[in-house]
Amino acid sequence: MMASTKHKRKEVLKNCSLCGKAGVLSFEHLPPRCAFNNTAILVQGHEELIDKESSTYGKFRRSQRGFGKYALCESCNNNTGNWYVNDFCKFTKQGMANLKANTHPQYFQGDFAIKPQNVIKQILLMFTVADSSGVISNLPGVREYLLDRRSMKFPEGIRIYAYSNASVQKRMIGYCVVYDPRYGFCRWSEINFRPFGYFFTYQSPPPNNLMADITGFSLVSYDREVSLKLKTAYLNVENMVIGHYSNVKFVDEE
Numbered sequence: 001m002m003a004s005t006k007h008k009r010k011e012v013l014k015n016c017s018l019c020g021k022a023g024v025l026s027f028e029h030l031p032p033r034c035a036f037n038n039t040a041i042l043v044q045g046h047e048e049l050i051d052k053e054s055s056t057y058g059k060f061r062r063s064q065r066g067f068g069k070y071a072l073c074e075s076c077n078n079n080t081g082n083w084y085v086n087d088f089c090k091f092t093k094q095g096m097a098n099l100k101a102n103t104h105p106q107y108f109q110g111d112f113a114i115k116p117q118n119v120i121k122q123i124l125l126m127f128t129v130a131d132s133s134g135v136i137s138n139l140p141g142v143r144e145y146l147l148d149r150r151s152m153k154f155p156e157g158i159r160i161y162a163y164s165n166a167s168v169q170k171r172m173i174g175y176c177v178v179y180d181p182r183y184g185f186c187r188w189s190e191i192n193f194r195p196f197g198y199f200f201t202y203q204s205p206p207p208n209n210l211m212a213d214i215t216g217f218s219l220v221s222y223d224r225e226v227s228l229k230l231k232t233a234y235l236n237v238e239n240m241v242i243g244h245y246s247n248v249k250f251v252d253e254e
């Protein structure tokens with residue numbers, strides 16, 4: 001990206017991360033603004049982490065808009081905004097209240113009254129937005145599942161996990177193939193915020209057995225609210241290495 005255009009607000013004509021059609025893309029907040037992503041934040045991207053020639057190498061960059069990227073066309077942005085965002089934010093706010101009330105250092109357990117299908121669809125949508133390569137939205141069934149709010153056909157081979165998280169360090173790591181000595185090549189993606197981090201796997205195991213598999217949220221009809229208990233391990237994110245947590249080293253390597 002050219003430095004001169006980096007900070008300009010301009011119309012971006014590209015393929016929508018969800019429907020795949022070319023159009024003017026709108027800025028998608030990750031997570032949505034109502035899920036505690038409405039203030040300026042400090043971010044580290046490629047230039048700050050990898051590009052030693054960059055004047056900002058090793059520093060944080062201030063983003064006035066919060067975390068996010070240009071990803072969805074206007075139609076997808078409006079539809080998914082109306083269908084999923086509000087319920088994802090309710091889930092996040094309940095999670096935040098539970099996180100603040102929690103006293104156990106290793107996990108938290110909380111009661112939720114949520115619409116699980118709406119929540120899991122928003123989370124999968126965030127993974128398609130984070131994935132600049134477009135691999136996730138092209139996996140069999142992903143587009144159909146997200147573009148039809150009532151569809152309960154969660155795409156085969158995908159699992160989504162959640163963990164509790166309060167780390168300052170943020171990961172927004174799009175789909176990647178990672179070699180893990182324990183499992184071989186893994187197809188993973190990870191996004192972390194407060195109060196939850198989310199982990200995506202495709203035909204691969206998760207990086208540890210402490211994360212809560214929340215794929216089952218997709219078994220509840222769209223818009224149906226249920227009460228449930230969720231227990232999630234507290235995982236500490238301190239670097240940009242996908243699946244790595246400073247407090248769970250070697251936990252399941254025995």
Ligand SMILES: [Zn+2]
Nearest residue numbers: 016019073076
């Ligand atoms: Zn679209």
